Amino acid sequence: MQATRDNFDAFCSILAGIADALSAFCGVMLAVWIRFDSGLVPLKHNEIFPPRIMYLAAAGVLAPLLVTIFRQIGLYVRPQLGPFGDKLPRIVRGVSITLATALALSFVVRRETWPPYSRTVALIAFFTVLLVVLVERFVLFRIELHWARRTAPIRRILIIGVDDLAARIRRALEREPRLRSRLAGYLLPVDPGG
Numbered sequence: 001m002q003a004t005r006d007n008f009d010a011f012c013s014i015l016a017g018i019a020d021a022l023s024a025f026c027g028v029m030l031a032v033w034i035r036f037d038s039g040l041v042p043l044k045h046n047e048i049f050p051p052r053i054m055y056l057a058a059a060g061v062l063a064p065l066l067v068t069i070f071r072q073i074g075l076y077v078r079p080q081l082g083p084f085g086d087k088l089p090r091i092v093r094g095v096s097i098t099l100a101t102a103l104a105l106s107f108v109v110r111r112e113t114w115p116p117y118s119r120t121v122a123l124i125a126f127f128t129v130l131l132v133v134l135v136e137r138f139v140l141f142r143i144e145l146h147w148a149r150r151t152a153p154i155r156r157i158l159i160i161g162v163d164d165l166a167a168r169i170r171r172a173l174e175r176e177p178r179l180r181s182r183l184a185g186y187l188l189p190v191d192p193g194g
Contacts, residue, residue, distance in 0.1 A: 009078035021063035027129030028059035156184035
């Protein structure tokens with residue numbers, strides 16, 4: 001039973017990492033599209049269109065960087081406990097650190113043949129990557145919650161005592177299906193004094 005739960009948690013973590021990498025890549029490319037192709041941001045009359053390959057390369061570097069930073073701040077720990085709102089500050093912090101690191105790397109790696117990276121794209125990318133990652137994370141959170149509700153409980157819990165604390169533990173187990181636990185019963189303590 002433990003191996004099955006660990007395999008499910010590992011699968012969810014790997015799936016989240018792949019989805020985060022794809023979301024970061026798509027968020028950067030969406031920012032490039034908004035800046036250069038959508039017409040929402042006006043281009044100067046003598047502004048040249050940078051080669052898209054440089055932004056593809058930047059998005060390709062950003063994706064594993066985001067996964068690495070998310071792993072460092074504990075966003076791939078399973079099972080996920082608590083509401084989705086509790087994860088928002090860590091997600092925003094992870095995206096901010098990732099984009100700041102990528103921006104610093106873009107200043108270090110300069111090519112004479114390519115124009116510099118657009119600062120407007122970097123600013124737009126913060127919002128697009130954050131938005132795409134938040135939507136993707138919310139969808140994965142809901143899917144994991146759905147799977148946890150549909151899978152059979154793995155642990156059976158026996159609570160010693162029938163006081164208020166026992167009732168709170170029972171309610172907590174019922175509210176959190178990702179713990180994969182079910183209440184087996186209560187055990188009344190025996191009074192040794194008689």
